[in-house]
Amino acid sequence: MSSLEPAFPVRWQTMTADGRSLHVMVREQAINLLLDNDSPSFTFDPAGRLHGAFVDGRNYRRTLDNRMLSKWSERDAAGSTRRRRWLTGEEARSVVDLAYGVASQAAEQAGQTPLAVQQALDAVTRWDWKRLEADRQRFESIYTPVGILPPDQYLALVLQATHGCSHNACTFCTFYSDIPFRIKSPDEFRSHVAGVLAFFGPALAMRRSIFLADANALVVPMKRLLPLLDVLREGEFREITETRETGTSAPNTGPSPPVADALPDPTFPHLRSASLPSDSWLLPLFAFIDAFHVERKSVADWQELRERGLQRVTIGMESGHDPLLRWLNKPGSAADVLDAVRTLKAAGMAVSVIVMAGVGGMAYAGPHVHDTVALLNAMPLAGGDLIYVSEFKEQPGSQYARDAVQFGVGALTPADIRDQVAAIRSGLVVYDSSQPPQVSRYDIDEFLY
Ligand code: SF4
Known part of the structure; x- marks a missing residue:
């Protein structure tokens, strides 16, 4: 200073x-x-x-x-x-x-x-209101709708290297149903990044990480992904981010202001110890990926992405019960999720996994909880990793809602779903008790950008 x-x-x-x-x-x-x-x-x-x-x-x-x-x-x-x-x-x-x-x-x-x-x-x-409305239009000219982020990334700077979801067919998910999957060219991404930087201006100081969006930008093959990440090493972006404190150290929040919705802490404090490679200059990168696609990259590929600042990858696992995963039309199986986590951990990457309590209703309740706990307990998750337990919310108009009626799966009550959350949490056996992963609630209705 x-x-x-x-x-x-x-x-x-x-x-x-x-x-x-x-x-x-x-x-x-x-x-x-x-x-x-x-x-x-x-x-x-x-x-x-x-x-x-x-x-x-x-x-x-x-x-x-x-x-x-x-x-x-x-x-x-x-x-x-x-x-x-x-x-x-x-x-x-x-x-x-x-x-x-x-x-x-x-x-x-x-x-x-x-x-x-x-x-x-x-x-x-x-x-004033008028200027905020004009700002909304500008925002919408730079971004397609930002569907969802993991809770630890609610204050990330979202950069859309891709649009939509490459799978876009899980029956419960409506986040990207109207957005065809598309990978940006480096030039398009460069122009998007420039637009984002100009839009945020000094407000970039509020953002402590970068979320590479949309749903699974990391499915992009390395040959196309690396040139997109290279954009983040260029000129203006590099100048801004390399002088910034990263999410790996405590932001200078000072004493918490007595504002009930004061700026939330963008990173979970005890996750800040997760270290980036020493020569890293970027704000840490985060992204989603579906488990099925993790194995399309080698451990060496994931190591390279880690060296380029990718700090944690979030996988929507949903359940460990294969018949339920098939019924939900999730790509991949429980074994794929386990392989994916092992591959990422072998590369030194932090991982977060999301499970959905209550999905599959009464028809799947018992085996869903049993197999989900078993799968989570088989994962080598440790400090810096996260397990999110989300209470399932059926989206009106989704394929899930239609299937639930057709196959008579029977929705659970909110109390039943909370019981599932408790059962999943109480069944967890920490892989390494000296450095346990954090287990957190994930309420998708809390997300906004
Ligand atoms: S992979 Fe994720 S984003 Fe894509 S449809 Fe399934 S739940 Fe939605």
Whole structure:
């Protein structure tokens, strides 16, 4: 850090014209405004876009395509229930207007503030609903819909080297049904990356990793994949990323701001010890792949990808029960998933696997849990690896929904699904107790970009 750069976080406090206390906190990766006893509070990215808010007991998260998800808890005699819903455009606009109204009040008082605070407020007050709507259009001209990411990558910088899913036929999955699979040429990818960098601008500081999208970009054969990764070593991209702290070390978050939806930690703290090769300069790379395609690359190929910054690969395993995998039209078998994990681990790659509690309903419940636990326990998963347990949610209009009726599999109740989650978790036997993998919940409805 040069002597001219501020030591983050920079804090500043003022009073609004109507006598309310107003705190501004500027961090490298976010700007926070907090009124009164920290509610309402607002988080903006370093470019000034509203990222999240906490107002009247509700959390709000805005997506880059300018939608807003509201989340809150309701208490009754049975306990606390988490709720969420997407706001209408009008409702989202009212949260946006409130946030930028508070920012304007802060800017009006900012005569003698530290330079970092003045610059942050300048960045924030350039925005309003109209500009965020124009920004949405720009976002949509750069990206096709970003269907899903693993939870540890919700704050990744998504770069779409491919579009859609090469398989696109699992009966339960509707993420990419309207997006034909396509591999970008290096020139197309270069132009996409340039567009992404220009779009994020200073807000890149909020992003601590790169997610190579879409669903399974790593199916791309090495001959075509390496030139795409070479794009990330070029000019502007390299200049930006090589000076950045990577997700392998703790970001400078400072004390957590009392903002209920403050910038979440983009990496799981204890996973930061997973080390990249010493000569790596890139932000760490992450990606999905289906198990079936892992074996199309050799251990040496995976080692080469690791040397180019690929830190962890996420596999949608779903189940260890082969008849269920076939019924779901998943590519590959339980044995393929095990081989895939062994190959990746042999290459020194971290792995995360996703299993779906409740998929296959009553018809498959017993063998699904049994074989899933058995498969997970056969995997050489250790520290830096992740097991995600996702509660299955049937997508309306999916092939799964039609098959479930036709074959009478019988949906499980939410309580049954939670029991499956508990059964899977309690059946896990850690491969190496000195460095266990992390087991986490994966709620696909929490994802937004
Ligand atoms: S491989 Fe993954 S992304 Fe593709 S259809 Fe199956 S679940 Fe969906």
